[in-house]
Amino acid sequence: MRPKKRTAIAARVGIGLLAALIGGCTGALTKLGTNIAAEKGYISEEQKDAIVHTEEAFRKSFEELSEQEEYYIGRAVAATILSRYDVYENEELTRYVNRVGRAVSLASTRPEIYNGYHFLLLDTGEVNAFAAPGGFIFITRGMLELTPDEESLAAVLAHEVGHIAGRHGLAAIKKSRPIEAFAILGKEAGSAWNRKDLVKLTEHFDGAVGDVVRALIEKGYSRSQEEEADNSAVRFAAGIGYRADGLTEFLVKMDGAPGSSGSGPGMLKTHPSARDRIRSVEETVKNLMSEGTDPAARNRRFAKETAAS
Amino acid sequence: MKWNRRIVLIAATLIAFAAAAFAATQLTVQVSSTRIRKDGVFWAPSVAKVGAGERLTELSRKGDWIEVRTSAGERGWIHSTAVTTKKVTLGTGSSSASSGVSADEVSLAGKGFTEDVEKEYRKENADLDFDAVDRMSGMIVSDDELIAFLKEGKLAEWGGKGR
Numbered sequence: 492m493r494p495k496k497r498t499a500i501a502a503r504v505g506i507g508l509l510a511a512l513i514g515g516c517t518g519a520l521t522k523l524g525t526n527i528a529a530e531k532g533y534i535s536e537e538q539k540d541a542i543v544h545t546e547e548a549f550r551k552s553f554e555e556l557s558e559q560e561e562y563y564i565g566r567a568v569a570a571t572i573l574s575r576y577d578v579y580e581n582e583e584l585t586r587y588v589n590r591v592g593r594a595v596s597l598a599s600t601r602p603e604i605y606n607g608y609h610f611l612l613l614d615t616g617e618v619n620a621f622a623a624p625g626g627f628i629f630i631t632r633g634m635l636e637l638t639p640d641e642e643s644l645a646a647v648l649a650h651e652v653g654h655i656a657g658r659h660g661l662a663a664i665k666k667s668r669p670i671e672a673f674a675i676l677g678k679e680a681g682s683a684w685n686r687k688d689l690v691k692l693t694e695h696f697d698g699a700v701g702d703v704v705r706a707l708i709e710k711g712y713s714r715s716q717e718e719e720a721d722n723s724a725v726r727f728a729a730g731i732g733y734r735a736d737g738l739t740e741f742l743v744k745m746d747g748a749p750g751s752s753g754s755g756p757g758m759l760k761t762h763p764s765a766r767d768r769i770r771s772v773e774e775t776v777k778n779l780m781s782e783g784t785d786p787a788a789r790n791r792r793f794a795k796e797t798a799a800s
Numbered sequence: 801m802k803w804n805r806r807i808v809l810i811a812a813t814l815i816a817f818a819a820a821a822f823a824a825t826q827l828t829v830q831v832s833s834t835r836i837r838k839d840g841v842f843w844a845p846s847v848a849k850v851g852a853g854e855r856l857t858e859l860s861r862k863g864d865w866i867e868v869r870t871s872a873g874e875r876g877w878i879h880s881t882a883v884t885t886k887k888v889t890l891g892t893g894s895s896s897a898s899s900g901v902s903a904d905e906v907s908l909a910g911k912g913f914t915e916d917v918e919k920e921y922r923k924e925n926a927d928l929d930f931d932a933v934d935r936m937s938g939m940i941v942s943d944d945e946l947i948a949f950l951k952e953g954k955l956a957e958w959g960g961k962g963r
Binding site for chain 1: 830832852879915916932936941952956959
């Protein structure tokens with residue numbers, strides 16, 4: 492190799508490394524490599540664009556939806572739930588449930604979420620609770636009536652926070668949807684909305700919302716996701732000072748409730764049996780029992796707050 | 801010294817300078833609004849309010865909490881789930897947005913599933929109750945309310961267990 496050519500290559504390597512460092516991301520390296528390949532004539536300009544866009548699109552899966560995008564999916568899922576159930580209008584009780592829910596969310600693995608956690612009571616005797624992505628948590632009047640104390644209520648709400656912290660709702664979105672949606676995004680990034688693409692993106696949004704609603708209301712989460720949420724519930728509740736056996740206490744009560752065989756609507760249909768759930772958290776409860784503080788003041792508070800409901 | 805060796809040496813020096821300049825990790829707030837606090841607990845007094853897209857400089861870490869400095873020079877602690885190391889491109893139409901933007905940047909841009917998409921979705925789903933969702937979103941537990949609740953219930957550091 493001639494000295495001039497070696498100098499040119501050394502300069503390119505140096506400048507390339509510097510550009511990659513300043514770019515500070517693998518995307519820059521991909522682009523750099525792709526640009527050099529195009530420059531050398533190994534690939535066409537068209538192929539270069541396709542590589543960059545494909546790489547961007549395929550790094551976009553549901554796991555990479557931004558906090559804001561998760562929030563907007565959650566809003567649509569929440570609106571769907573609220574079109575199927577009436578709100579239980581009891582401001583004081585709703586505020587109390589929000590305080591308990593906020594407290595356990597602080598000890599969760601995801602205490603900060605785009606627009607915070609919000610809790611609402613649904614006016615039905617059905618024993619159920621839903622966690623929509625983005626922090627929207629619903630608990631039915633029937634479910635609340637089954638909770639014997641604040642420890643159990645905290646655990647039930649922490650279970651729902653656990654689904655959100657684990658992004659279980661988003662995992663229900665068919666993997667092809669965000670990739671297709673973000674392929675549009677990759678192509679159009681930086682330019683003003685194109686009407687045709689907005690319509691297309693909204694179709695994908697509609698599909699994603701449908702996937703989450705089906706998982707939440709009809710199919711339920713997988714057994715492993717439920718076990719994860721149950722174990723998270725015990726940890727989150729104990730983490731802020733509730734007794735670790737609040738969930739077990741609730742599940743024992745649910746096991747004795749009518750329709751506990753699993754043939755009824757709601758949670759009893761979409762969740763593993765109460766006995767299986769108790770078994771799955773046994774070890775976690777045992778390990779965290781010493782974390783709980785004296786529940787006397789909370790028991791009095793729960794009795795007062797739920798007296799009029 | 802031969803030219804090619806000199807060039808590599810110069811490039812290495814430049815890299816060292818650039819590395820030093822970029823050593824302070826830059827973080828971006830990824831939640832709509834949150835507080836920077838005096839200490840690494842949610843019930844510590846607020847030092848500053850920050851919003852989505854704001855850039856912060858990381859100073860140190862302790863567990864899940866990060867000590868940061870705002871662009872205005874305020875210093876305090878923020879929970880790690882409120883920030884991202886991803887770069888941010890501002891919303892649609894911003895001059896900083898360009899067609900060469902990376903996927904990491906795009907994920908926080910004003911594109912994707914956003915308010916524009918919700919507006920379009922609502923046109924097709926007029927029966928859905930978004931007003932109730934807005935009312936639900938408005939239910940916020942303030943810091944004072946939270947602290948009073950934790951204290952009354954003997955939770956967190958008020959539980960008498962050295963929390």
